[in-house]
Amino acid sequence: MTFSMKKNYILFSIVFICALCSFSFKRPKDTGLYISLYSQKLKDFKKNQTLLLDLVKHTDLRTHDGIKIIKDQIAIARTNLKGLDFWLRYVEPVAYKKINGPLPVEWETEVFEKFEKPYKREGSGLTLAALYLDEKQVDKDSLLNLVRSSIFATGTYMADSITSQLQLHHHFFLANRLFILNLAAIYTTGFECPDTSRIIPELRSMLADVSKIYYSFNESFAKTSLSENYLSLYNSALVFADRQPGDYSRFDHFTFIRDYINPLFKMNQQFIKQYGVFTKSYVDYSLNNSNTSIFSKDLYFGQNEKGIFLRVTDQNALLEIEKIGKLLFYDPLLSGNNQRSCNSCHKATAYFTDTLLSTSFQFDRKNPLSRNTPSLVNATFNHLLMLDGKHISLQNQGKDVITNPLEMGGNEKEVVQKILNCNEYNKAFKSFLKYTPQETEITIEHIVSAISLYYSKFNNYYAPFDDAMNNKKEIDPAVKQGFNLFMSKAQCATCHFVPQFNGVKPPYIGSEFEVLGVPEDTGYKKLSFDSGRYGINPAAEMLNAFRTGSIRNTEFTKPYMHNGVFNTLEQIVDFYNAGGGVGKGLTVNNQTLSSDSLRLTSNEKMNLVVFMRSLNENINFDAAPLQLPVSKDKTLNSRKIGGEY
């Protein structure tokens, strides 16, 4: 064998082995177009952020022109970001806060963290950088840090752990669901776009970018593609947004959501079922895959209304428990003095609240409590309960009120004993024990669970606004105008999110807290003394912060704010229009509400109130029970149904 023959032989062997290898390894699914679009967009975004960093380094930020150069580059990078938002927000929500965190400091109180202490996350990125440029003195280093940390976070999206998700179809439909929900709840409201003139232009470019994502997905994932119907409706949404006015206050948010976004959501939910999509992300934790409308009450799961009876599905059994829950709700035996029941403050025939007093009386019936009685209707749509987010479950909240010396002044053991002393309760709970094999005896948990099951049934009613959204039912044009204002100029929707209009925003896994600067009295002499969330999470940002409430049924749940300081919806609108506490001349160092006036006209204010009224739910309240169970202790049998105050 000559040397050259030997060489040829080796070469041939190598080629053969290579060929063998390429055959024996299973080729990855051809996801080329889709993945390369992702990588390309990510590269562009990184490039434009690096450019921004260089510009900040070399531009004089003391001049007007200098600031403008930076602002223009931020706008370019933001357009890149919006084109990627579809993926970034879903596949890695923590890194996303570094790229587009709307607040300098955020205290996480999401569904997982509710079992732990809240922890602090510092935001950075383009939204904050843009806000920072509007400050009187701009410190170059701080600005550079905001951009640097955003560039660093962008890098994490190149990691294998993230790009490997993109190889399968599952993430796509879940990311798309979040995208659609955000189109309904935040993208058109300026939630994370401080320059309001950019909101609709950014929306348009985002819709167009996602259209490209859709086509590349269909190309790469032919077996699990978006249907023609979906793409054509999406295209109509795009055309609609293009034809609408570019000013977000004149944009028709109502029609956009009703005719395009909600139907797209429904179709995407069908894809999730049809393509066997499953999630491995906590982002999807509370969303319900079986739901078919954003304005249906089963969109997401907030609270376990059945408590200890959660595994009971038999309707008759649930009705039995609910019946006992109703009796308990009206029964003053739950209190220390056998005079006060749940119904004393949460009037069961009036939206489960107390409309007469700013704050109810304490157990001593002399001094007022520090906070207004919240309505129990729709309480289940919160992950954290109470105005300070103190409780994580309806049942813990119930136990707290029963045993709180300032509220019902009861004692856990005594209450259980008094309840079991009544034959009707005793018999019922003994038969309910079979539903809770983990419990050997009847406890306070059984009692509070029956109660929460009872009042939670009033959550399943709808308002005229829901009917208009779900079934295109006719609605007063003033409602539409009011809603469009609510979503734009009046800046309500940046805290009260669609569809519950409370502080829970997509993907509906956390509750938000805000500092509004609510006064002690309507004379605005001083700030309310209540430290709010600070009592639970003593962080400077949380001083005077309260959990954002729902505006459903608001007409019937007066008085308003944590201390019940306002009595009419007009007063509320006036408070926000002025710019909250700061706008009204109070000193609030950490107000999260803009202190600028909203400059609403009297007609606009009126329309806002009309819209809020369209969220009054058509609830069928039921009458009080005619009698309460008879106790073995005869002195207790003259107790008043529903208690007294």
Next chain:
Amino acid sequence: MKYITGILVFLLVIGCLPACVTQPKTQFYDFPSDIAEEAKTANRKMLEKGRVLYNINCAKCHNKKINGRIIIPDFTQDQLDSYIIRIKNEVHINSIPETRVTTQEMEAIQYFFTYKKPALPVTEK
């Protein structure tokens, strides 16, 4: 003589009876030796809750049958991390959502596995 043997056997049976009846449950768990007796009693209540909840929600899929005996398998602490349990497992997403097992209940089950003796045979349903 026959009588005496009979009485002896009878006494022996009687003597053994309580041991048979009271023996389970308390022997299921491995407590560190330095835990006070009252603390053990309080813990046992919680552990029993965890055990029953396991039987209701998990046993159907997780119990193993070895040589005719039903065995509750052992899990590592990592496997027991409650968030991970729920999300990272395709089957669990549908079988044990928050609407079927609460996080507090999940904690009781975890607690049971922390103190359970390794590979425990199931004595009751």
